[in-house]
Amino acid sequence: MLALTNVQIVYDNTIEAVREVSLTLGKGRIVALLGANGAGKSTTLKAISGVLYPEDGEIKAGQISFEGRPLAGMAPDRIVKQGIVMVPEGRRLFDQLTVEENLLMGGYTRSAADSRRGLERAYALFPRLTQKRTTVSGYLSGGEQQMVAIGRALMSEPKVLMLDEPTLGLAPQICEEIFGIITRLRHDSGVSILLVEQNAQAALAVADEGYIMENGRIVLDGPADKLLRNEDVREFYLGFSEGGTRKSMREVKHYKRRKRWLS
Incomplete structure (x- = not known):
C-alpha cells in the first residue's frame, strides 16, 4: 500500500537527515516507527506528506509510492486527496476556532x-x-x-493516517485512551496507521510491525511482538535488563554508547 524504498532526505543540500530508509505499510496495518529525538522519524512523515519544502528539505534518492503510484513531487493537497493524512506533532490546531x-x-x-x-x-x-x-x-x-x-x-476519510507523537505531553490515562482509539480506528474503519511514538512499549503493543531508526537509518525491524522480546530493544528502549528489572538512567546511557546493532 505505502512503500518507501531507499529514501534519502537532505536539508539545505548539506545535512543528510534520512539515509536509505525502506519500510512498508500494508492495508489495515499499524506500523510503529521508533527512535530517539533527531533520528529522522518526523522527517520521514513529512516526506510522505510532501511538506519538506518549508524547511528546505528534499528527497535526493529513493522512492515513496502509494498504491503503486509515486508520491515524490506531488503537492501536499493532492497527497491528501490520494488518501494520506498526517496529524503533526504538537496538534497545531487553529486556536481561535471552535x-x-x-x-x-x-x-x-x-x-x-x-x-x-x-x-x-x-x-x-x-x-x-x-x-x-x-x-x-x-x-x-x-x-x-x-x-x-x-x-x-479523519474528516477526509484517509486510507493512511500518520500520527507524529500523539501522546506527547499527555497524562498516562489520556495516553492509554489515545492508544485505544488507534486500535479502534484500525478495527472499525480499516485505516492503515503509521505511528511515530516515544513510548516504545505502548506503541509496539498496538502495532503489527515496528521499525527502529538511528541517525537517519533503519537499524532494526520486524513483527512488533518480536521486537518487544528483543534484548536490545528491551535494554535500550524499554529500560529492562535480561533479568527483567528496570535499568538505571546511568546504565541506559552507557548502553546507548554500546548498542550492538550499531557495532
Whole structure:
C-alpha cells in the first residue's frame, strides 16, 4: 500500500537527515516507527506528506509510492486527496476556532454532505467533544486537543493516517485512551496507521510491525511482538535488563554508547 524504498532526505543540500530508509505499510496495518529525538522519524512523515519544502528539505534518492503510484513531487493537497493524512506533532490546531470549525477544516476537500457525516463519525469516536463543539480550541486540555487533531484528520476519510507523537505531553490515562482509539480506528474503519511514538512499549503493543531508526537509518525491524522480546530493544528502549528489572538512567546511557546493532 505505502512503500518507501531507499529514501534519502537532505536539508539545505548539506545535512543528510534520512539515509536509505525502506519500510512498508500494508492495508489495515499499524506500523510503529521508533527512535530517539533527531533520528529522522518526523522527517520521514513529512516526506510522505510532501511538506519538506518549508524547511528546505528534499528527497535526493529513493522512492515513496502509494498504491503503486509515486508520491515524490506531488503537492501536499493532492497527497491528501490520494488518501494520506498526517496529524503533526504538537496538534497545531487553529486556536481561535471552535472544535467544530477545526474539524470542518479537515474536510475542506469534501462535499457538505460528506463533512456532515465526518462530523458525526468524529463525535461518535470522541464523545467528550460533542459537548465541546462550540468551545474555542485554545481552551481545551492537551488530550482534548489531540482528539480534535485526530478527528480533523479523519474528516477526509484517509486510507493512511500518520500520527507524529500523539501522546506527547499527555497524562498516562489520556495516553492509554489515545492508544485505544488507534486500535479502534484500525478495527472499525480499516485505516492503515503509521505511528511515530516515544513510548516504545505502548506503541509496539498496538502495532503489527515496528521499525527502529538511528541517525537517519533503519537499524532494526520486524513483527512488533518480536521486537518487544528483543534484548536490545528491551535494554535500550524499554529500560529492562535480561533479568527483567528496570535499568538505571546511568546504565541506559552507557548502553546507548554500546548498542550492538550499531557495532
